[in-house]
Amino acid sequence: MNCLSNEGKWIYHMRKEKVKEQAMMTTACQNMKKTSLHLARVS
Numbered sequence: 001m002n003c004l005s006n007e008g009k010w011i012y013h014m015r016k017e018k019v020k021e022q023a024m025m026t027t028a029c030q031n032m033k034k035t036s037l038h039l040a041r042v043s
Contacts, residue, residue: 004012
């Protein structure tokens, strides 16, 4: 049984979403970097 208040739950949820978002952004950046390196090599 978790005893977080509604505010606590909201903060926890927002933090979780932010982490997920950052992970997605990091992945996107890495993919772009790989793509640009590949294009630089090809051209």
